[in-house]
Amino acid sequence: MTQVCLVGDPEVTLDYELLSRETAREALSTYDISEPFWNSLAVDTVSLGAAVALCNDLNWYLVRFVDEVLIKEPSVSETEWLSRDLAREVRDGDVRPEETDQRLKVFGLEDGKLVEPMYVVRNQGEVPAYDLRDVDETVVVRVSESEFGG
Numbered sequence: 001m002t003q004v005c006l007v008g009d010p011e012v013t014l015d016y017e018l019l020s021r022e023t024a025r026e027a028l029s030t031y032d033i034s035e036p037f038w039n040s041l042a043v044d045t046v047s048l049g050a051a052v053a054l055c056n057d058l059n060w061y062l063v064r065f066v067d068e069v070l071i072k073e074p075s076v077s078e079t080e081w082l083s084r085d086l087a088r089e090v091r092d093g094d095v096r097p098e099e100t101d102q103r104l105k106v107f108g109l110e111d112g113k114l115v116e117p118m119y120v121v122r123n124q125g126e127v128p129a130y131d132l133r134d135v136d137e138t139v140v141v142r143v144s145e146s147e148f149g150g
Contacts, residue, residue: 001044001046001074002044002045002047002048002051002071002073002074003042003043003044003045003051003071003072004042004043004044004051004054004055004070004071005036005037005040005041005042005068005069005070005071005072006041006042006058006062006066006068006069006070007037007039007040007067007114008039008040008041008065008067009065009066009067012039012065013039014040014041014065014066015033015035015041017065018041018058018061018065023060027054027057027058028041028043031043031044031045032044037109037112037113037114037139038111038112038113038114039113048075048076048090048091049091051071051073051087052071052084052087052091055069055071055084055087068083068141069083069084070082070083070139071087073090073097076090076097076100077100077101077142080101080104080140080141080142081139081141081142082100082141082142083105083141083143083144083147085144085146085147086100086142086143086144086147089144095144101122101142102121102122103119103121103142103143103144103148104119104120104121104122104127104140104141104142104143105117105118105140105141105142105143105148106120106128106138106139106140106141107139108130108132108133108135108137108138109135109136109137109138110133110135110136111136114139115132115133115135116132116133117141118130118131118132119148127140
């Protein structure tokens with residue numbers, strides 16, 4: 001199963017914004033919804049292609065209400081997320097799964113909330129330590145080359 005996690009803009013209540021609108025509610029109606037992080041909404045899809053397609057269906061809402069789109073594809077990594085752009089590149093065959101692990105966006109996780117991301121490059125197979133503040137844990141997101149450089 002491929003998980004899609006939408007992390008809301010801090011200025012909105014994400015589940016309300018998505019589930020109060022008919023088109024988004026219908027797109028999400030076949031999924032069991034969870035909240036892995038504060039102000040987030042996550043669903044399990046059958047494949048990476050289905051995850052990307054769901055994001056495409058919800059794009060109007062994502063642009064307005066979502067800060068981060070995270071996709072966890074077990075065939076790429078059991079523990080690290082992919083950004084939406086990188087997931088699309090893997091799905092389209094533009095990037096091989098084994099080539100996704102160098103450029104990272106690492107969030108701190110504090111009281112269930114994603115905080116202050118830092119962009120890092122994996123060093124000798126290791127994720128550099130998160131040093132922006134003391135946090136409970138970290139969340140690692142693999143990003144595309146364009147996201148990393150821009």
